Amino acid sequence: MKKEDPGFIALSYFGVDRDGTSSLISTKRLEEHMKALESNGYVTISQEDIKEYYSKGTSLPDNALFLMFEDGRRDTAIFSSNIMERYNYLGTVLSYGQKFDEKDSAFLSPKDLKSLEKTGFWEFGTNGYRLSYINVFDRYDNYLGELSLGEFNYMRKYLGRNYNQYLMDYIRDEDGIPKESHSQMEERISSDYELMEHGYTEKLGKLPGLYVLMHANTGRFGNHEMVSKVNEEWIKKLFDMNFNREGNSKNDLQTDIYDLTRMQPQAYWYPNHLLMRMKADTGKDMVFENGDKMRMAHWESFSGAAEFRDNAIALTSESKGNGLLKLKESEQYKDIDVSLHVTGNVLGIQRLYLRTGSDLSDSVMVELKNNILSVYDQGSSVYELDLADLDGLVYKTANEDNLESLKAAEYLYDKNEGLSYNIEQVRDEITQKEGSSPEGEEYVPDFQIGERGDRQLHISLTGDKLSIAVDGKSAVSDLAVTKSGEGAVYLESAFEAFGYSQRNIADDVYDGVFEDIVIRDGNGNPLYDNSLKGYQKLLRETGEVWNRVINWFIRTL
16 A cells, blocks of 8 residues: 655744844744644654755655754854754754855855855745845835835834735836836846856855745745746756645645645744644644643633643634633632633734633623623623723824834935825825815724733622623623623634735634633632743743843844
8 A cells, every 4th residue: 555645844933032022033932843843753854855855855854854954044053053953953044145245244155155054954045136125115105216124124014915025026116007128027037147146156166956936825936927928937047855835734735845834923923823834734643742631630621722821821722713711710700710821923813711611602701802802791792992092092183193104215205216206295185085184084003913912810700790891990890791691711722714824824713822820709719820920930930031131132233
């Protein structure tokens, strides 16, 4: 009987930072990911292994893992090398050829890359020659043209989804008409590959065999058929393999070696989030991280994966599903008092069920969903509050935001040929639109997919009255509820089909995070308490202070 082809999974991290950022994973979280992968039997493979797998049919380990780290950041090598060695893992560090000439100390030099390769734990690949953007519009459809990475980052807070990467399309004007002919487009793109080939060959002695095209995700090699054709010719001429897509971690013999796919774990993912995504991609069962077994013993799990971490429960949902826990000691109680710190990302669903009977709808349910606080009584909505209103946020108007974007881009208009906006003229056009006042409607920023939530809740259910405080402020007091009788306490996290990301992040798993949970009955007797106390709390606070001091020295000196 022929052995089933397990293929391999490919993971690509944006980069590594000691303490972590919104996009760079912390050393602590990276180590948690690597530990979880090792616990599930994953072993790393090399670029040569992938070549032989596709060219000769050479078998791969059952749990083959290909690791990449993008953008060639120096801090990635500094903060991840010890972890890679500890787990005996091999990684590919990707870089941009243009950075070799810029001599930017934030990025790995050719000398650094050669040194890493000699350790035996690193190979190198390339993200291309440059990272820059074309056909850029702000969110109000003001045309910005072509932006370097620095210019793009400067304007990022005013951008929507209307832009493209340098190799993905024709360069176009504000009406979407190409500003270059086919031959000019072909010459521009070819020049980029020639610069890349020359730079790597001159500085490293060779062009890497692995390329990651930034950033197609279209099933082709660009957003236009003719552009895709030029990219495809160069990629197949210069490279052994190409990762062309993002979102799914699994590759097998049905995948073209020039159309490989990888998953980009985000900095905020708990290890079970990574494993849950891999489970969905591969169909394999995973050994999830449980954490503190004594705390876990108080809860019955129905779905998802729960990790009990010091003073927190990280409850990871199933792919396109939920995670659900029941407090075993809570079934015989009617009146209940709960305080907890909810720190899962803003976009997503975190729920607390009280007096739960035969099913979840037979309860009083408190929900945080996309920054909205809601209460459901036996399945019916009885209360809703946008927490932005509780916070007292005052938003600028959309017109004001539009003008801010134009002012921020004014120097870009001056430098880009064909861009000649008059701020006063645009101001008049904005304020004279039919039905528009100088103030205009509020501009309410969209939440980003990785934006962390941080809410302290105190919930008291006594008799037929429910009261909720959020961050020390009363959200609702003595709300009448009809659900009576005794019932259990449940926690739930759930995927919500929300949001958008220009980077094509497709994530259908959610981490609900419940910290410092204290649950008491109506008489004040504790049913569950995972808050830090005394010496534990002091150690945590001291460690956080010391960590901030170390980070200050690293970034300042």
